[in-house]
Every structure is written in C-alpha cells, then in structure tokens.
Amino acid sequence: MFQFFLYRLALLVPTFVGVSIVSFSFIRLLPGDPIMLLAGERGMSDERYAELQAVYGFDRPLLVQYFDYVFDILQGDFGTSIVTKRPVLQEFFTLFPATLELSLCAIILAVSIGVPAGVLAAVKRGSWFDQSIMSVALIGYSMPIFWWGLLLIIFFSGYLQLTPVSGRISLLYFFPQVTGFMLIDSLLSGQEGAFRSAASHLILPAVVLATIPLAVIARQTRSAMLEVLGEDYVRTARSKGLAPRRVIGLHALRNALIPVVTTIGLQVGVLLAGAILTETIFSWPGIGKWMVDSVFKRDYEVVQGGLLLIASIIMLVNLLVDVLYGLINPRIRR
Structure with missing residues (x-):
C-alpha cells in the first residue's frame, strides 16, 4: 500500500510543473498592464514606470521570471499582492x-x-x-x-x-x-x-x-x-x-x-x-471572488499563486481518491 501511495505521489510532480507553467502564463496572456492599473487615472512618468517595472521584476525576460517564480514557490513564498501589498x-x-x-x-x-x-x-x-x-x-x-x-x-x-x-x-x-x-x-x-x-x-x-x-x-x-x-x-x-x-x-x-x-x-x-x-x-x-477581482486588477502574484494553490488542493484530493481506491478494492494496488 505504501509503494502504491509513493507511486501516485510521484505522478503529481509533472502535474505540478504543468500547472505552474499555466498559472504563470495565463495572466500574462491577458491584455492590460498591472503597473498602469496601479497608476489609475493620474498616470505616471516614464521614470516612475521603469522603476516599478524593476521593483516587480517585469523588466526581466519571461523565462527568468518563471524560474524565479518557481524558486520562490519551492521556498514557500507565493509572492505579495501588487494591489494590497499582503502575502x-x-x-x-x-x-x-x-x-x-x-x-x-x-x-x-x-x-x-x-x-x-x-x-x-x-x-x-x-x-x-x-x-x-x-x-x-x-x-x-x-x-x-x-x-x-x-x-x-x-x-x-x-x-x-x-x-x-x-x-x-x-x-x-x-x-x-x-x-x-x-x-x-x-x-x-x-x-x-x-x-x-x-x-x-x-x-x-x-x-x-x-x-x-x-x-x-x-x-x-x-x-x-x-x-x-x-x-x-x-x-x-x-x-x-x-x-x-x-x-x-x-x-x-x-x-x-x-x-x-x-x-x-x-x-x-x-x-x-x-x-x-x-x-x-x-x-x-x-x-473565487478574490481570484475574479485579481484578474480584473491584473494582480499577477495573486492570480498565479491562487491558481497554483487551488490546483494543489485538487491534486491532493485526487491523491486521496486514489488511496481510497486501494482501501475499497485491494486488487487496484496491484
């Protein structure tokens, strides 16, 4: 039973990687600029815009941003909201x-x-x-x-x-x-x-x-x-x-x-x-409402972190279902 559990657990790794790519790419494919949304109707100077781009890391190549994002996730850091400034x-x-x-x-x-x-x-x-x-x-x-x-x-x-x-x-x-x-x-x-x-x-x-x-x-x-x-x-x-x-x-x-x-x-x-x-x-x-509001505000950190957390919960539930299979019908373990 333990080997059956480890096998199912190992299958979650490629799924997690795929979800991280989707969650990272999804919000960036939508039109809109989170920095300009922060400025609102007042707007901002080009110097201030470039400064905020550097602060949030949006000036770096997408591949570099993705690997930084994955590295932070592995350390338990899902980012900080651009809008509320809360983790x-x-x-x-x-x-x-x-x-x-x-x-x-x-x-x-x-x-x-x-x-x-x-x-x-x-x-x-x-x-x-x-x-x-x-x-x-x-x-x-x-x-x-x-x-x-x-x-x-x-x-x-x-x-x-x-x-x-x-x-x-x-x-x-x-x-x-x-x-x-x-x-x-x-x-x-x-x-x-x-x-x-x-x-x-x-x-x-x-x-x-x-x-x-x-x-x-x-x-x-x-x-x-x-x-x-x-x-x-x-x-x-x-x-x-x-x-x-x-x-x-x-x-x-x-x-x-x-x-x-x-x-x-x-x-x-x-x-x-x-x-x-x-x-x-x-x-x-x-x-759910939190995610919808974050999409409209183009809050990159919240959308990609929220999607990954929700997907992780679903994957854990599916793992639990797989374990229940083995308990209900022992032949499935083999």
Whole structure:
C-alpha cells in the first residue's frame, strides 16, 4: 500500500510543473498592464514606470521570471499582492475557510441526495421514479450556474423574502472569527440569532453550487449500480434469500463505489471552479471572488499563486481518491 501511495505521489510532480507553467502564463496572456492599473487615472512618468517595472521584476525576460517564480514557490513564498501589498499565502488562507465551508456543504448535500437517488433509480429501473430522477439530473447538469443562482435569488430572496441576497452573515452580528467557518464561529460567539443568520446566508449558495455535482453523482451512481446488479454474485445473493436491503447495500453498492468515489473526487475541482461564479453572484468573500477581482486588477502574484494553490488542493484530493481506491478494492494496488 505504501509503494502504491509513493507511486501516485510521484505522478503529481509533472502535474505540478504543468500547472505552474499555466498559472504563470495565463495572466500574462491577458491584455492590460498591472503597473498602469496601479497608476489609475493620474498616470505616471516614464521614470516612475521603469522603476516599478524593476521593483516587480517585469523588466526581466519571461523565462527568468518563471524560474524565479518557481524558486520562490519551492521556498514557500507565493509572492505579495501588487494591489494590497499582503502575502498571497496569507490572503489565500484568510479567505479559503469561506470557500471550504461553502464547498463542504455543497458536496455533503450532493452526496446525501445524489447517491440514494441514483441507487433507487437503478433499483426501480424504467419506472416513473427512475425517469423523473434522470430528467431532473439532466436539467440540473445543463443549467448554467449564474442563471440558476439569479433565478433562486429572485424567487426566494426577492419574491418570498426567505433568504438573504448576499454575504455570509447579517451586519448586525460582529464577533472574532476563530476558525474562519461562519457556522462554527457563530455558535462559539453565543450571540442569539447569529447561527440562524449564518445558516440562512449559506442555503442558496450551497444549493446552487451543489446542483451540478448532485446531478453527476446521481447519474453515475445509477449507471454503476445497474452494471453491478447484473453480476452473478448479486443474483446468487438474491437466490439465497437475503433481504433486498442487504443485497443492495452490502453486495451491490459497495462494489459500485469505485466509479462513484471517482466522480465525487472529480467534483471537488468542479466545486472550486463553480465557486468562482457562485461567490461572485452571492458576494461570498471566498477565494473565487478574490481570484475574479485579481484578474480584473491584473494582480499577477495573486492570480498565479491562487491558481497554483487551488490546483494543489485538487491534486491532493485526487491523491486521496486514489488511496481510497486501494482501501475499497485491494486488487487496484496491484
């Protein structure tokens, strides 16, 4: 198992190098000059412009800039924001708990609904329930996040006035953030109504972000279950008179978990990518909104450092999924 883990870990090295090249090149391919954006409408003299170019290293060849960037990354230095003058790593971990809280709620919602729905659709194959679940899943997968989010805001926040429009908590509440997770910090604060406010602000963004992963998980679970339910060992278990719940839960679902776990792991990347749109729509102060604002400001250090950090998280999640493969099915280790 340890050799299997080391092999998967070694595969991350070329991926990391490729991501570093993409993150470095992406922002530089966009039109715009970060130095001129700093100057604003006032402008600046040619001497001051050349001085700032030298300060930020933009006057050096791109290849030299890239190797300097990689050398700093290996030392744990992801740069300093051109706009805020704060370390990128500090800003990332300040905002990441908000994105992680939203993503965790979304994936829990997607798994808790998607897996049972997929299992029931497979068991009741061809029934009205199966067709309804797959139709809803197809609609959910095809629906653009920005349109779906605005639709929910108009209906639940505007028409019914049940949920807030944006933010993480009402401005009426103020308390120190110990963990960065608003649900936990609101409970620790002891302020009456703080947890309810935090939860109500989380509902719509979590539903919007969970829609596509839920649809994918439900469809993948159904496909995996249909394949397993036709195997000989499942028919043998049924012929022995085992309870249907035992046959489905112990024999069928466990063997269908490999593709389902793969899908859930891949949805982490979808969640982080979808969080950019979701956080922008709901003004959620996470890394998605932070990255969008940094692209518009041409903040090179934030964009390339943020992309690399997000990609590293996705790679670690995929590594965890690979390890889970070996635990679920030991034959994969060989």
